[in-house]
Amino acid sequence: DTGVSQDPRHKITKRGQNVTFRCDPISEHNRLYWYRQTLGQGPEFLTYFQNEAQLEKSRLLSDRFSAERPKGSFSTLEIQRTEQGDSAMYLCASSWGGRYSSYEQYFGPGTRLTVT
Amino acid sequence: GENVGLHLPTLSVQEGDNSIINCAYSNSASDYFIWYKQESGKGPQFIIDIRSNMDKRQGQRVTVLLNKTVKHLSLQIAATQPGDSAVYFCAEKPVGYSTLTFGKGTMLLVSP
Numbered sequence: 001d002t003g004v005s006q007d008p009r010h011k012i013t014k015r016g017q018n019v020t021f022r023c024d025p026i027s028e029h030n031r032l033y034w035y036r037q038t039l040g041q042g043p044e045f046l047t048y049f050q051n052e053a054q055l056e057k058s059r060l061l062s063d064r065f066s067a068e069r070p071k072g073s074f075s076t077l078e079i080q081r082t083e084q085g086d087s088a089m090y091l092c093a094s095s096w097g098g099r100y101s102s103y104e105q106y107f108g109p110g111t112r113l114t115v116t
Numbered sequence: 117g118e119n120v121g122l123h124l125p126t127l128s129v130q131e132g133d134n135s136i137i138n139c140a141y142s143n144s145a146s147d148y149f150i151w152y153k154q155e156s157g158k159g160p161q162f163i164i165d166i167r168s169n170m171d172k173r174q175g176q177r178v179t180v181l182l183n184k185t186v187k188h189l190s191l192q193i194a195a196t197q198p199g200d201s202a203v204y205f206c207a208e209k210p211v212g213y214s215t216l217t218f219g220k221g222t223m224l225l226v227s228p
Contacts, residue, residue: 004159031214033215033216040124040220040221041220041221042205042207042218042219042220042221043160043205043216043218044218045215045216045217048214048215050214055214056213056214056215091159091160093159095214097214103148103150103165103209103214103216104150104162104165105150105162105216106162107152107159107160107161108159109157109158109159110158110159
């Protein structure tokens, strides 16, 4: 399978704990995006990388959230001191950004986070 | 994801009908638009896209129409099939940015 993969698919954690999610983009894609989706809503942009550089961050991304893409391939999203309001589906997407980029983003299956 | 269709506008059609899903976008400076399909428990799946210098684009069984005057986007699905049942999202990209802003979504229910 050469699509975007995410791990874990489901995570249940207690309030106050830290969690980390991983995303492996499509191998030739240089752009990687993180989104959050709650029930009944469309995905909300969190942050975006081009290669290893984090180029945009949403105001939604509080200082408890941090994302990295150290080698320009896979990315991790960490949430520190989780709160019940962090319960959501966390989606990763990737795309090719270049001179003839189409902006079409390919999404992974998501990580469902439940904070109890 | 699961139950992504809660509280969403719903379009119910019979198999074989044509479906039209509408979307009002917010930013007149957006230069790229895209439609995604999301089935329960899965991530969004690309359907079709269109740039702002076009007003119509066709794919296999799908057509996207763009009316920039009224900031309206529509997705037409021909000969709708039960496998088309899902939540459909439109998204826009503001000029100068690489990120997408998603709309609220519409649930499409196709009865056999």
